[in-house]
Amino acid sequence: MKKTSKVLTLAVAALMAVSAFAGCGNGGSSSASGESSGSSQAQAGSFDTSKEITVVTREQGSGTRDAFVELTGVLVEDGDTKTDNTTASAVTVNGTEAVITNVKGNDAAIGYISLGSLNDTVKAVDIDGVEVTADNVKSGEYKISRPFNIAYKGELEGVAKDFVDFIMSADGQAVVAEEGYVTVTEGEVFKSANPSGKISVAGSSSVSPVMEKLIEAYKAINSGADIELQTTDSSAGMTAAMEGTCEIGMASRELKDEEASALESMTIANDGIAVIVNTNNTVEDLTLDQVKSIYTGETTVWSDVIK
Amino acid sequence: MQGVFFLTAITSIAAVALICIFLFYNGVPAIAEIGFFDFVGGQQWAPTNQPPSYGIFCMIVGSIYVTAGAIIIGVPIGILTAVFLARFCPAPLYKIIKPATELLAGIPSIVYGFFGLMVVVPFIRDTFGGNGSSLLAASVVLGIMILPTIIGVSESAIRAVPEPYYEGSLALGATRERSVFRVMLPASKSGILAGVVLGIGRAIGETMAVILIAGNQVQIPTSLTEGVRTLTANIVLEMGYSTGLHRQALIATGVVLFVFILLITLSMQAIKSRSEKNG
Numbered sequence: 001m002k003k004t005s006k007v008l009t010l011a012v013a014a015l016m017a018v019s020a021f022a023g024c025g026n027g028g029s030s031s032a033s034g035e036s037s038g039s040s041q042a043q044a045g046s047f048d049t050s051k052e053i054t055v056v057t058r059e060q061g062s063g064t065r066d067a068f069v070e071l072t073g074v075l076v077e078d079g080d081t082k083t084d085n086t087t088a089s090a091v092t093v094n095g096t097e098a099v100i101t102n103v104k105g106n107d108a109a110i111g112y113i114s115l116g117s118l119n120d121t122v123k124a125v126d127i128d129g130v131e132v133t134a135d136n137v138k139s140g141e142y143k144i145s146r147p148f149n150i151a152y153k154g155e156l157e158g159v160a161k162d163f164v165d166f167i168m169s170a171d172g173q174a175v176v177a178e179e180g181y182v183t184v185t186e187g188e189v190f191k192s193a194n195p196s197g198k199i200s201v202a203g204s205s206s207v208s209p210v211m212e213k214l215i216e217a218y219k220a221i222n223s224g225a226d227i228e229l230q231t232t233d234s235s236a237g238m239t240a241a242m243e244g245t246c247e248i249g250m251a252s253r254e255l256k257d258e259e260a261s262a263l264e265s266m267t268i269a270n271d272g273i274a275v276i277v278n279t280n281n282t283v284e285d286l287t288l289d290q291v292k293s294i295y296t297g298e299t300t301v302w303s304d305v306i307k
Numbered sequence: 308m309q310g311v312f313f314l315t316a317i318t319s320i321a322a323v324a325l326i327c328i329f330l331f332y333n334g335v336p337a338i339a340e341i342g343f344f345d346f347v348g349g350q351q352w353a354p355t356n357q358p359p360s361y362g363i364f365c366m367i368v369g370s371i372y373v374t375a376g377a378i379i380i381g382v383p384i385g386i387l388t389a390v391f392l393a394r395f396c397p398a399p400l401y402k403i404i405k406p407a408t409e410l411l412a413g414i415p416s417i418v419y420g421f422f423g424l425m426v427v428v429p430f431i432r433d434t435f436g437g438n439g440s441s442l443l444a445a446s447v448v449l450g451i452m453i454l455p456t457i458i459g460v461s462e463s464a465i466r467a468v469p470e471p472y473y474e475g476s477l478a479l480g481a482t483r484e485r486s487v488f489r490v491m492l493p494a495s496k497s498g499i500l501a502g503v504v505l506g507i508g509r510a511i512g513e514t515m516a517v518i519l520i521a522g523n524q525v526q527i528p529t530s531l532t533e534g535v536r537t538l539t540a541n542i543v544l545e546m547g548y549s550t551g552l553h554r555q556a557l558i559a560t561g562v563v564l565f566v567f568i569l570l571i572t573l574s575m576q577a578i579k580s581r582s583e584k585n586g
Contacts, residue, residue, distance in 0.1 A: 054438035059523075060355045061548035082357035091440050091534060092523035094544045105429060106438060 047107065047282045049303040053294055055090040056102045056111035063206055064096070067252075068112050068273050071144045072292045087297025096180075100276070107278045108302065110294060112144075115272035116180030122276040126285040134182045137272030143288050145272040148181070148207045149251045151241050151265035158195045159225045160247040166190050166218045167268050175217050179210045182270040196224030203230075203237015203250030210269060211250060238263065282306060327565075334562035337361075337555030346559065352525045354545070354553040361556040363563065365525045369442075369535035370511055370567070372528065373521065376446025377453055377510040382503055384450070385457030386492075389499075392458065393465040394487050412455035420516035423448040428520055437532030440522035445535065448516055453506035460505060464498020465491055497582030501575060508571045512564070514539040538564045 058065035069075040069084050076083045091109075093099055099111040104121045111122075115132060118124055124132050127143050136142035156164055166172045169190035173183040201211060208231040215227045230240075234251035238259045241249030255265050275291055277283055283306050286294075293299040338346050341361045349362015392404060427447055432439030468491050476486035492499070514537075522534020523544060536544075542557050542564075549557055 052438075059544040059548070060353065061545050061550075061553060063548070066355065080357060082355075084353060084356055088526045089524055089534070091438060092525075092536070092544065094518070094547065098519075101424065102440070105424070106432065108438070 047280050047302075049282070049306050050301060051108040052301055053299065054102075054106050054109040055087055055295060055297075056099055056109050057086050057090040057092055057295070058099065058112075059092055059094045060084070062094070063209060064112065064114050064273060067146065067206060067271055068144065069295070071146060071273070072288060072295060074292055074295045085296045087295065089297065090295070103276050103278055107280045110275065110277050112273050112275050114180040115145075115182060115274050116177065118274045118276070121279070123279050123281065124274040124276050125283055127275060127291065128287050129285055132272060132274045134270075134272070137182045137270045138184065142272060144275065144291075145182075145270055146206075146252055147254065147267045148204075148210065148269040148271060149253070149255060149265050149267050150201075150207075151238060151249045151251065151255060151259065151263040152247060153241055153244060153263055156247075158199075159197045159222075159227070160199045162193050162195050162222065163199070163215075163218055163225065163227065164248070164266075166192070166221070167214055168266070171217065171221075172214055172268075175213050176210060176269040179213055181210060182272055184267050184269060190221065192222045194222050194224060196222075198226040198228070199247040200228040200230060200245075201248045201250060202232060202240045202246040204234040204252040205231045206234075206252035206271070207250040330558065330562050330565055333555060334559035337552060337559040338562070340552065341556060341559075346556070347563065350527070352541070354549070354556065359552070361552070363538065363541065363556075363560055365527055366536050366538045366541045366560065367563065368527050369521075370537040370539070370564075372442055372535055373445045373449060373517065373537055374507055374510040376442060376531075377449035378503065378507060380446055380450030381453040381457060381506060381510075385454050385502070385506070386461050386499060388454070388458045389461035389465055389502075390487055390492070393462050394483070394491070408455050408458045411451070412459075416452065416513060416516045417519075419448055419452055420519035423516060423520035431532065435532050437530075438522070438534075439532075440520055440534050441532045442521070442528050442535045443531040445517050445521040445537075446531075448520060449510045449513055452513060452516065453509050456506045456509055457502045460502030461495070461499045464495035464502065467498065468494040497578055500578050501582075504571060504575045504578065508568060508575075511537075511567055511571070512539060514543055518543055538567075 058068075065086075066075075069086060074085050076085060091102060093102060096113045096117045099113050100117075100119070100122055103109040103111045115134065115137060118132070126132070130136050130142045132142050132144075137145040140147070150164070150167070152160065152164075167176075168185055168187055170187035171190040173185060173187045176183050201215070208229060212229055215229060219225060219227070230246065232240075234253050237246070237249035237251055238255065239249075240246040242259070242262050249263070251259075251265075252271070255263065259265075275286065281302070283302065286305060290299065290305045294305070299305060346361055346363060347367070348364050349360060350364050351360040351362045352365065353360045388404075388408070392401060396404065423444055427444045428439035428441075430439075431437070431441060431444050435443065472490050472494055473486050476490040477483070481489065517537050518540045521537065521540060523536045523540050524534040525536050526533070528535050538560050542560050545553070546557055
């Protein structure tokens with residue numbers, strides 16, 4: 001009898017402990033949700049601008065990071081040296097979803113993702129007063145964006161022409177959109193002339209991932225074509241196109257004057273990167289310099305960039 | 308038939324041998340190219356810079372810090388739980404606690420990571436400041452993750468101590484607690500130590516949970532609320548996009564991790580042989 005009562009007491013104690021824990025969890029989450037709903041009602045008042053900025057960045061080697069640091073000037077090029085000055089205290093995550101999760105869960109966080117992956121759970125800030133939209137990226141008004149250009153010498157023929165037709169068709173642009181880039185044209189349904197032969201495409205390592213997908217998709221339609229992809233950089237790609245060592249050159253920037261005069265070029269896609277913050281954050285607009293100074297660690301609190 | 312047994316036994320050895328060969332074949336040339344001391348002692352990890360730098364000292368320190376944190380949190384809880392389970396727990400309660408600890412062992416690490424990201428990280432951010440993704444968060448979650456290992460091994464070690472030890476101590480007038488802590492625990496210390504070492508092995512090799520909650524900054528943290536990057540996190544984070552020497556440097560990071568695991572296994576063997584001698 002005594003033993004059973006002891007067991008009962010223990011069981012009751014355990015139950016109480018469990019329910020207290022559960023209650024605590026519920027209390028925590030309900031108060032948290034209360035807080036967030038409260039802040040959405042009185043948005044300006046509740047965001048604490050004295051908070052330290054949590055900088056979220058992508059891992060080294062990520063194409064989005066490469067583009068971001070280059071376009072914002074976080075990457076400093078000096079002759080042969082290139083230094084990525086992203087602050088050492090930046091939270092590093094691998095993947096767009098992880099950036100969104102971190103920014104969504106932290107009032108004071110800032111991150112960047114490619115425009116194609118932007119959704120409502122986070123807020124994109126305007127850069128130099130320009131909203132990040134596909135149109136502003138296309139026009140180049142939105143600063144953290146860049147065109148993906150291809151360039152060739154003279155007239156295209158055979159496989160090269162057919163392939164470029166494919167890129168600019170609805171099917172090719174669908175591949176571009178799938179990779180998270182901004183398309184340049186609606187395009188029409190692609191009809192291959194089925195030429196056979198071998199061409200090579202060379203240039204920017206930023207363009208080459210999407211080019212690889214385009215080549216894959218094109219080969220599925222026209223199996224007679226053999227397209228070789230060489231990944232170097234924009235300048236090397238343009239030089240190769242001018243010298244004729246490749247049929248099509250790739251560049252992740254506007255062509256320079258001497259390149260533009262020697263080559264025919266077209267934009268096949270636009271790469272836009274949205275700078276995102278938590279929806280509770282009151283910041284609406286940042287200048288490119290402010291973004292740079294946040295990412296290099298010079299600006300560390302939100303009150304420095306929110307008036 | 309015995310040939311079949313032999314073949315199956317060979318499989319695991321062959322797997323270990325192949326992994327060793329792969330790691331060292333790919334990793335050692337990279338270490339040689341970077342320079343051993345620049346690689347292991349360098350504090351700058353910037354593989355995309357021109358010229359690149361590949362120093363993993365911060366990651367080595369990160370792995371050690373995170374593991375130490377997990378041990379500080381996990382070991383006392385684990386050993387005391389084992390004592391409770393082995394000596395004090397009423398049978399009905401045992402039927403609840405024991406399966407619960409075993410369930411803890413079966414939860415996939417990504418679930419621990421997600422739990423950490425959604426519960427532990429915000430809690431730390433609100434309570435201690437910083438951004439939450441931190442050394443502390445990683446230590447807490449890893450501390451929970453190594454509990455089942457420590458509890459399981461320690462409990463069987465305590466149970467393996469002959470009962471007369473306990474009875475003799477009681478007979479000398481010691482209380483139950485005193486008997487457990489002064490007689491039973493010292494008698495089972497090799498077994499408990501083995502459990503702790505296994506826990507260390509699990510903590511240092513853990514990847515998915517840590518990557519979500521540690522912040523992954525390449526820095527030597529100066530406080531518990533700052534982020535760290537562990538060796539495992541470094542490999543997983545950057546493997547996807549890496550090419551050339553960068554990729555090799557990541558494999559070389561694996562070599563360093565492998566050496567750590569080797570040391571842990573060796574110390575495990577040493578503890579085992581010592582306990583066999585004593586026993």
